[in-house]
Amino acid sequence: MVRLDLATVLLAVTAVARAVTPSTPSIVPGAYIVEYEEDQDSNAFVSNLGGKASLRKDLRFKLFKGASIQFKDTKNADRMIAKVATMPKIKGVYPVRRYPVPHHVVHSTGSDAVEAVLAKRQEEGNDTFTTHLMTQVNKFRDSGVTGKGVKIGIIDTGTDYLHPALGGCFGEGCLVSYGTDLVGDDFNGGNTPTPDADPLDNCNGHGTHVAGIIAAQADNPYGIIGAAQDVTLGSYRVFGCTGDVGNDILIAAYNMAYEDGSDIITASIGGASGWSEDPWAAVVSRIVENGVPCVVSAGNDGAAGIFYASTAANGKKVTAIASVDNTATPALLSNASFAINGTSDFFGYTAGEPGVWDDVRLPLWSVGFDTSDPANGCEPYPESTPDLSGYIVLVRRGTCAFVDKAAYAAEKGAKYVIFYNNVDGTVSVAASVEGITGVAMVTPQQGETWVRALEAGSEVVVHITDPLKAGSFLSYSENALTGGFLSDFTSWGPTYELEVKPQFSAPGGLILSTYPRALGSYGVLSGTSMACPMAAAVYALLINSRGTKDPKTLENLLSATARPNVFRLQGRSLPVLAPVAQQGAGLLQAWDAAHATTLLSVSSLSFNDTDNFSPVQNFSISNTGEKAVTYSLSNIGAATAYTFSDETSISPSAFPNELTADFASLAFSPNNFTIPAGQRKIITVTATAPKGVNVKRLPVYSGYIAINGSDSSALSLPYLGVAGSMHSAVVLDPQGARVSASRDQSNSPVPANSTFVLPPRGFSNDPSYGNRTELPKLVVMLAMGSAVLRADVVPLSNCTAAARVAGTVFGTKTIGQPEGLPALWNPRGRFEYRWDGKLDDGTYAPAGRYRFAVKALRIFGDRDVATEYDAAETVDFRIQYLPDPLGKVRRQDEGC
Numbered sequence: 001m002v003r004l005d006l007a008t009v010l011l012a013v014t015a016v017a018r019a020v021t022p023s024t025p026s027i028v029p030g031a032y033i034v035e036y037e038e039d040q041d042s043n044a045f046v047s048n049l050g051g052k053a054s055l056r057k058d059l060r061f062k063l064f065k066g067a068s069i070q071f072k073d074t075k076n077a078d079r080m081i082a083k084v085a086t087m088p089k090i091k092g093v094y095p096v097r098r099y100p101v102p103h104h105v106v107h108s109t110g111s112d113a114v115e116a117v118l119a120k121r122q123e124e125g126n127d128t129f130t131t132h133l134m135t136q137v138n139k140f141r142d143s144g145v146t147g148k149g150v151k152i153g154i155i156d157t158g159t160d161y162l163h164p165a166l167g168g169c170f171g172e173g174c175l176v177s178y179g180t181d182l183v184g185d186d187f188n189g190g191n192t193p194t195p196d197a198d199p200l201d202n203c204n205g206h207g208t209h210v211a212g213i214i215a216a217q218a219d220n221p222y223g224i225i226g227a228a229q230d231v232t233l234g235s236y237r238v239f240g241c242t243g244d245v246g247n248d249i250l251i252a253a254y255n256m257a258y259e260d261g262s263d264i265i266t267a268s269i270g271g272a273s274g275w276s277e278d279p280w281a282a283v284v285s286r287i288v289e290n291g292v293p294c295v296v297s298a299g300n301d302g303a304a305g306i307f308y309a310s311t312a313a314n315g316k317k318v319t320a321i322a323s324v325d326n327t328a329t330p331a332l333l334s335n336a337s338f339a340i341n342g343t344s345d346f347f348g349y350t351a352g353e354p355g356v357w358d359d360v361r362l363p364l365w366s367v368g369f370d371t372s373d374p375a376n377g378c379e380p381y382p383e384s385t386p387d388l389s390g391y392i393v394l395v396r397r398g399t400c401a402f403v404d405k406a407a408y409a410a411e412k413g414a415k416y417v418i419f420y421n422n423v424d425g426t427v428s429v430a431a432s433v434e435g436i437t438g439v440a441m442v443t444p445q446q447g448e449t450w451v452r453a454l455e456a457g458s459e460v461v462v463h464i465t466d467p468l469k470a471g472s473f474l475s476y477s478e479n480a481l482t483g484g485f486l487s488d489f490t491s492w493g494p495t496y497e498l499e500v501k502p503q504f505s506a507p508g509g510l511i512l513s514t515y516p517r518a519l520g521s522y523g524v525l526s527g528t529s530m531a532c533p534m535a536a537a538v539y540a541l542l543i544n545s546r547g548t549k550d551p552k553t554l555e556n557l558l559s560a561t562a563r564p565n566v567f568r569l570q571g572r573s574l575p576v577l578a579p580v581a582q583q584g585a586g587l588l589q590a591w592d593a594a595h596a597t598t599l600l601s602v603s604s605l606s607f608n609d610t611d612n613f614s615p616v617q618n619f620s621i622s623n624t625g626e627k628a629v630t631y632s633l634s635n636i637g638a639a640t641a642y643t644f645s646d647e648t649s650i651s652p653s654a655f656p657n658e659l660t661a662d663f664a665s666l667a668f669s670p671n672n673f674t675i676p677a678g679q680r681k682i683i684t685v686t687a688t689a690p691k692g693v694n695v696k697r698l699p700v701y702s703g704y705i706a707i708n709g710s711d712s713s714a715l716s717l718p719y720l721g722v723a724g725s726m727h728s729a730v731v732l733d734p735q736g737a738r739v740s741a742s743r744d745q746s747n748s749p750v751p752a753n754s755t756f757v758l759p760p761r762g763f764s765n766d767p768s769y770g771n772r773t774e775l776p777k778l779v780v781m782l783a784m785g786s787a788v789l790r791a792d793v794v795p796l797s798n799c800t801a802a803a804r805v806a807g808t809v810f811g812t813k814t815i816g817q818p819e820g821l822p823a824l825w826n827p828r829g830r831f832e833y834r835w836d837g838k839l840d841d842g843t844y845a846p847a848g849r850y851r852f853a854v855k856a857l858r859i860f861g862d863r864d865v866a867t868e869y870d871a872a873e874t875v876d877f878r879i880q881y882l883p884d885p886l887g888k889v890r891r892q893d894e895g896c
């Protein structure tokens with residue numbers, strides 16, 4: 001086993017501490033998506049449910065026929081949904097899940113109300129926008145290929161189409177020529193959407209940034225160039241100003257974008273999953289099958305480590321886009337001035353939250369003079385510290401949270417804090433701390449200049465005015481640390497069933513683009529959300545150049561020509577390619593894809609795991625060129641990533657997973673051959689998993705089949721497999737099933753036989769009971785994803801009728817599962833469920849003594865077989881209900 005020198009790399013890890021809070025999509029209570037076998041009137045369908053449900057959204061489209069419905073009086077309606085599922089004309093019933101706007105980083109935003117002194121204007125001359133140079137997109141623009149005639153549907157927060165760089169209008173003839181608002185400003189994912197025809201984004205920003213990456217027009221002061229400036233955009237707004245979106249609305253938006261004739265659909269949205277089967281992903285797969293390429297951001301949960309694919313990117317045939325960092329660090333900084341011993345100069349900063357800097361002119365005070373201090377200001381300041389109310393405190397970013405640093409400054413009276421960055425550029429900092437009225441960030445270079453001056457005994461007086469009124473400018477520096485390498489935040493695949501994810505990467509870290517006028521007009525953001533629209537634009541350029549929009553052909557071309565990169569961590573590269581699970585095929589090389597004459601029949605290969613090992617696979621190579629080409633094949637291994645840090649651990653380790661240079665060996669038949677012009681050849685690949693690896697730690701191996709042609713073509717085909725058994729992986733942490741109190745944020749277990757007093761039946765959402773009641777919270781830790789998670793309510797007293805008639809499922813005595821369970825297609829991580837006593841058949845469990853028996857299906861397990869589940873039980877607990885306000889006595893509770 002060849003262990004790579006990661007330990008030393010890890011020692012170099014300093015800042016960029018990112019909280020890992022992978023979020024599990026939540027469910028909208030009582031809301032379901034119903035899919036019909038064949039078309040039917042949704043209003044009639046709903047009224048057939050006896051007035052118990054209302055229509056959330058009619059979902060009758062060419063490729064999906066159904067509706068989402070909302071039960072008001074859930075009690076009987078839930079029995080109905082179970083019945084609905086078994087009705088002959090119903091294909092499926094799925095809970096409505098909520099997904100958040102992806103967690104992206106806003107580095108800085110600025111305004112166009114200034115002359116762009118430092119910007120490189122690029123209206124004339126060749127495209128030198130760094131993200132275009134990285135992906136060869138510049139070559140298209142230089143040769144006049146700009147996406148003309150291609151329609152890209154964007155599903156996002158809407159678009160500020162009134163922005164001068166985004167066309168200035170909406171509708172026919174405009175850059176944003178079609179689309180709609182499915183939700184309205186006030187929608188938060190939990191309330192009722194109020195759709196209208198206007199997809200304007202004036203309060204969020206995410207979708208406006210995405211649109212500019214694809215198609216920003218030359219009319220802007222910062223030289224921002226859309227990658228495909230002449231496409232037409234469709235804007236489907238699915239988020240309000242804040243909050244989430246339900247998958248029923250996403251399904252509707254995708255189908256509308258499809259039916260409106262989009263040639264490509266892009267969505268920078270997702271939630272933790274790891275399974276291709278959830279309904280949103282399945283709908284996107286269907287649209288791809290019908291000829292429209294769909295690109296979806298891979299997710300920003302890189303910190304969670306391997307096996308953290310996000311939906312809908314993890315859908316079959318859906319193209320998941322990973323992120324690499326920009327080779328330049330753009331920063332939009334607000335203008336301010338400072339004076340050293342009275343000699344003044346100007347500087348740029350990024351205001352944070354709180355951001356009240358109304359004409360502040362104060363001297364700086366620095367927490368020490370060590371500009372490489374990894375944990376500057378992370379402890380209480382010494383006794384000798386002066387009263388800081390007359391100063392602005394200067395502190396370096398790193399180790400502890402911004403709020404901690406601000407709090408230590410506030411303890412000594414400070415009202416203002418300026419952080420200087422420990423990596424290139426700036427970020428918009430949030431540090432709401434009592435006493436602090438303004439925080440801001442400056443670049444590491446600016447911080448160092450000031451610290452040196454203070455160390456030399458100079459007085460540094462900083463003058464900052466309201467950032468909304470201050471001018472702003474763009475600063476560019478070379479990103480020597482991470483430029484061109486995979487972004488740390490990019491989520492890792494593959495899916496639990498070993499579909500290769502992500503497909504390829506595009507620049508998504510440190511991206512300058514348009515932002516709503518109301519929020520500053522321009523912004524620098526990071527996320528796979530920013531990589532995904534770049535990939536969509538590249539598809540448009542390929543449709544122009546190759547005259548086909550077949551998703552498979554284009555994905556195969558982009559994958560074969562993408563450029564894999566080595567693994568890099570904190571500015572240090574390893575001498576081995578990054579795993580396919582992190583980078584897919586590598587960074588898009590659009591021009592090579594547009595001009596390749598050698599075509600492969602697949603975009604990747606999965607050899608599956610040892611139980612399902614399929615070592616022999618075929619793919620074809622087509623020579624569409626005009627001359628015979630001789631090809632030779634070889635295998636280039638990428639780093640093998642261990643899922644588990646040791647043999648006893650059951651949860652995948654967080655980023656970075658331990659990497660080794662153990663490679664699979666591949667044999668090719670034939671491996672050196674000539675294909676005449678216009679012919680194709682089938683290649684058989686036979687894989688042998690890497691030897692000497694520890695299979696108990698689930699090593700995920702991967703690499704690239706290099707295909708080199710005598711015409712100097714150089715293609716690579718990514719592959720992946722697991723040298724171990726996915727089924728053998730424990731999915732349910734044995735310590736992980738417990739009962740906690742619903743209001744206990746720390747989820748600590750309650751003692752056995754605790755009593756929970758629940759609100760009266762049907763009143764669990766009534767806040768007036770909040771004070772007097774506490775629900776049992778089932779907390780389950782899933783070590784790995786599980787396709788089925790059950791929780792049976794086991795009766796422990798015989799005093800109720802319900803308990804006496806309890807059934808048995810998989811050997812467990814049960815009166816049913818809490819409403820909404822079983823949960824399907826679960827990501828790993830913490831699963832929480834607050835139980836108000838209601839069961840999956842719509843009745844309430846009688847007062848009494850119970851425990852939860854939890855069962856989670858193993859990966860590749862047969863859901864009808866008890867032994868395929870990991871099982872755990874909680875402690876016993878009692879439930880009681882507050883008296884029914886209508887005075888009803890529940891006979892079923894008698895005697896308990």
Ligand SMILES: *[C@@H]1O[C@H](CO)[C@@H](O)[C@H](O)[C@H]1NC(C)=O
Pocket residue numbers: 125126139142143
């Ligand atoms: C601009 O690009 C074209 C096409 O790639 C190239 O021929 C030309 O030399 C470039 N011009 C400059 C100034 O780089």
Ligand SMILES: *[C@@H]1O[C@H](CO)[C@@H](O)[C@H](O)[C@H]1NC(C)=O
Pocket residue numbers: 340341456457458459
């Ligand atoms: C500024 O003044 C202080 C105190 O007079 C002196 O020590 C320091 O060297 C001066 N700095 C510069 C840059 O002149």
Ligand SMILES: *[C@@H]1O[C@H](CO)[C@@H](O)[C@H](O)[C@H]1NC(C)=O
Pocket residue numbers: 114115117335336337345346470471472473
């Ligand atoms: C920034 O402020 C300085 C004066 O403090 C001024 O000379 C300069 O023009 C300003 N730049 C911008 C972009 O507003």
Ligand SMILES: *[C@@H]1O[C@H](CO)[C@@H](O)[C@H](O)[C@H]1NC(C)=O
Pocket residue numbers: 497498499500606608609612860
């Ligand atoms: C791996 O094998 C399992 C079991 O046959 C199958 O369900 C799954 O789809 C396979 N994965 C891939 C990527 O082919």
Ligand SMILES: *[C@@H]1O[C@H](CO)[C@@H](O)[C@H](O)[C@H]1NC(C)=O
Pocket residue numbers: 616617618682684
């Ligand atoms: C692969 O191709 C060979 C030769 O054409 C053929 O004999 C074999 O059946 C194919 N195998 C698979 C798995 O498709």
Ligand SMILES: *[C@@H]1O[C@H](CO)[C@@H](O)[C@H](O)[C@H]1NC(C)=O
Pocket residue numbers: 632672673
């Ligand atoms: C391909 O095969 C030919 C003849 O079998 C041999 O001469 C040549 O060196 C081989 N090329 C490579 C790259 O293996």
Ligand SMILES: *[C@@H]1O[C@H](CO)[C@@H](O)[C@H](O)[C@H]1NC(C)=O
Pocket residue numbers: 752753876
């Ligand atoms: C819980 O209560 C039951 C019945 O009252 C009793 O048999 C059991 O020992 C108790 N469990 C614990 C851990 O106290």
Ligand SMILES: *[C@@H]1O[C@H](CO)[C@@H](O)[C@H](O)[C@H]1NC(C)=O
Pocket residue numbers: 767768770771
């Ligand atoms: C909760 O109870 C406390 C003390 O009994 C009371 O002061 C408070 O107003 C109650 N809050 C609500 C929301 O009922």
Ligand SMILES: *[C@@H]1O[C@H](CO)[C@@H](O)[C@H](O)[C@H]1NC(C)=O
Pocket residue numbers: 796797798804
């Ligand atoms: C409850 O009743 C069932 C059937 O009547 C009996 O088998 C079981 O032992 C009883 N359990 C308890 C805890 O009394």
